[in-house]
Amino acid sequence: MIAPSDLTAAERAVARAVPRGLEVDLRAAGPASPGAGAPVERTGPPGAGASAERTVRASVLRAVLLGGARPVGEVPALRLAGARVSGVLDLANATVDCPVRFRDCTFDEPPDLHAARTRQINLTGSVFPGITAAGIRMDGALHLTGCHSTGEIRLAGARIAGALLMEGARLESGTGEVLLLDPAHIANDLWAPGLRAYGRIRLAGAELGGALNLEDAVLDDPAGLALHAGNLTVGSGIMAARLRARGEVRLTGARVTATGNLESAVLDNPGGPALTATVCTVGLDLIAASLRSTGEVRFRGARIAGRLDLSGATLSASGAALSAEDSVPDARGAAMDAKGTALNADGCAAGELSLRGAAPVGGRVSLRRAQAGVLEVEPGTWPDEVALNGLTYGSLLPHLPARERLPVLDRDGDGYVPHAYEQLAAEYARIGDDDSARRVRLARQRRHRRTLPWYGRAWGHLQDATVGYGYRPMRAATWLAALLVAGTLAFGLHHPPPLDAGKAPGFNPLVYTLDLLVPIADFGQASAYAPQGAYQWLSYLLVAAGWLLATTVLAGITRTINRP
Numbered sequence: 106m107i108a109p110s111d112l113t114a115a116e117r118a119v120a121r122a123v124p125r126g127l128e129v130d131l132r133a134a135g136p137a138s139p140g141a142g143a144p145v146e147r148t149g150p151p152g153a154g155a156s157a158e159r160t161v162r163a164s165v166l167r168a169v170l171l172g173g174a175r176p177v178g179e180v181p182a183l184r185l186a187g188a189r190v191s192g193v194l195d196l197a198n199a200t201v202d203c204p205v206r207f208r209d210c211t212f213d214e215p216p217d218l219h220a221a222r223t224r225q226i227n228l229t230g231s232v233f234p235g236i237t238a239a240g241i242r243m244d245g246a247l248h249l250t251g252c253h254s255t256g257e258i259r260l261a262g263a264r265i266a267g268a269l270l271m272e273g274a275r276l277e278s279g280t281g282e283v284l285l286l287d288p289a290h291i292a293n294d295l296w297a298p299g300l301r302a303y304g305r306i307r308l309a310g311a312e313l314g315g316a317l318n319l320e321d322a323v324l325d326d327p328a329g330l331a332l333h334a335g336n337l338t339v340g341s342g343i344m345a346a347r348l349r350a351r352g353e354v355r356l357t358g359a360r361v362t363a364t365g366n367l368e369s370a371v372l373d374n375p376g377g378p379a380l381t382a383t384v385c386t387v388g389l390d391l392i393a394a395s396l397r398s399t400g401e402v403r404f405r406g407a408r409i410a411g412r413l414d415l416s417g418a419t420l421s422a423s424g425a426a427l428s429a430e431d432s433v434p435d436a437r438g439a440a441m442d443a444k445g446t447a448l449n450a451d452g453c454a455a456g457e458l459s460l461r462g463a464a465p466v467g468g469r470v471s472l473r474r475a476q477a478g479v480l481e482v483e484p485g486t487w488p489d490e491v492a493l494n495g496l497t498y499g500s501l502l503p504h505l506p507a508r509e510r511l512p513v514l515d516r517d518g519d520g521y522v523p524h525a526y527e528q529l530a531a532e533y534a535r536i537g538d539d540d541s542a543r544r545v546r547l548a549r550q551r552r553h554r555r556t557l558p559w560y561g562r563a564w565g566h567l568q569d570a571t572v573g574y575g576y577r578p579m580r581a582a583t584w585l586a587a588l589l590v591a592g593t594l595a596f597g598l599h600h601p602p603p604l605d606a607g608k609a610p611g612f613n614p615l616v617y618t619l620d621l622l623v624p625i626a627d628f629g630q631a632s633a634y635a636p637q638g639a640y641q642w643l644s645y646l647l648v649a650a651g652w653l654l655a656t657t658v659l660a661g662i663t664r665t666i667n668r669p
Contacts, residue, residue, distance in 0.1 A: 115131055116162065119185060128206075161185065166194055167196060182203050185210060193216070199222070206229075213234075218236065226243065265292065266292050268295070295316075300319060307334075313339045320344050347368070355378075368394045391414065398419070398421065401445065420463070450472050457480075484512070494517070507533065596618060599640055601644075617634060623651055
């Protein structure tokens with residue numbers, strides 16, 4: 106119990122003001138800034154008073170807040186501006202039944218609100234070395250707008266019935282963690298546009314009834330994990346346009362009811378993942394248009410009901426996404442190998458996946474088993490290595506000739522992937538471009554040929570040269586016509602002698618050559634005449650060529666009929 110005679114002038118002013126809800130303004134200069142409709146009790150004229158005159162002991166504040174009876178008809182509240190709070194404001198496990206507001210105050214020690222029960226706390230513009238408030242129960246909002254914290258803000262297990270407001274706040278910590286909300290329940294928004302956080306933010310397992318707003322925020326963690334929000338639940342959407350982060354932004358298993366917006370964000374984590382959104386769920390769109398990232402962007406196993414928009418994005422496995430002006434410098438080592446993965450969306454399912462207008466990806470792109478109703482990507486966006494096995498899409502935009510799409514399939518790091526060719530061929534067939542579909546299927550056979558032993562490759566070359574694996578039937582007609590002309594001329598100049606002059610039909614060089622070329626036909630010419638010498642070898646060549654052409658044509662027809 107502190108005797109009134111032991112109180113300073115500032116402390117007596119606070120003791121008088123709290124029961125009536127008045128504001129005590131101890132700021133050294135400038136007019137008072139009372140709350141809306143709140144009168145002000147001053148200790149002197151504006152600008153008067155030294156630092157000691159603005160000091161209020163935390164023990165006095167505790168005694169006032171947890172004091173006894175309140176005047177009838179008054180609404181008590183602690184409203185203090187410009188004060189220096191000395192000592193630890195210890196409200197652990199306490200019940201504070203009046204609003205508390207510290208505006209532009211400075212705390213020597215972290216306030217201890219562990220497991221406290223409060224109405225509303227406002228620390229707008231204040232400076233403090235962290236807050237200990239794990240397990241706090243708050244009936245209203247927690248205002249940290251414009252504050253400056255130099256230690257950890259611990260809100261693990263907190264339950265806040267209102268919003269957590271941190272617009273323009275600056276968080277720093279020597280331990281690497283600046284804000285801990287895992288797990289916590291906030292019934293409304295976590296509103297932090299313009300936040301500057303130099304250390305790790307932990308939202309793992311947190312539940313937000315409203316939105317997460319990190320627009321124009323800067324997150325910088327020297328340890329490499331700027332935002333840990335695994336299994337975060339967001340009742341509305343994520344607003345993070347123009348977010349700048351050095352270190353990983355982790356949203357593994359997050360559930361977002363509405364839209365996630367990372368438009369024009371800059372993410373930098375060379376040597377590791379820049380954005381991890383694996384197995385996350387987004388109820389509407391995930392917009393990352395004009396995203397700039399250094400490090401792997403992961404959407405593996407994500408479920409996005411609407412559009413995954415990476416249009417105009419610049420994705421790189423290494424390099425520098427942030428300039429010196431974007432964030433504080435660090436020295437976390439060299440960039441990862443340029444051949445690393447820049448985009449990993451294995452198993453991702455989205456209504457639309459768009460890379461329209463994106464820069465050439467500076468690293469591997471992996472879309473194994475991904476599903477997209479619409480896939481929009483220009484050939485120039487694909488990198489030197491891709492992984493497309495199992496990728497399915499209902500439509501591929503923009504519509505381009507097969508010769509522009511096929512080189513991408515040849516870059517698959519898994520080697521020959523028949524599914525990728527068939528998926529592309531099916532897309533051309535779906536829009537009625539049968540010529541492009543045949544080109545793709547022919548390219549598939551040629552790519553498959555490279556995986557065969559020498560004799561298989563030789564046979565494949567023969568099928569390709571003769572009938573284009575059945576997708577170029579006019580080649581067979583050309584070969585047949587050429588051989589028919591050559592045989593007709595040769596045997597027309599040198600008739601072969603008949604086997605039986607009395608029974609042999611009249612010799613016709615055209616029909617005789619056709620009889621040799623077509624193995625299933627018998628015009629009675631080949632069996633009636635017996636060429637000699639070089640012409641005998643010519644007849645053997647025509648017979649062999651006829652069998653080969655017939656076999657390859659039949660194989661091509663069978664493949665054409667049976668192809669999907």
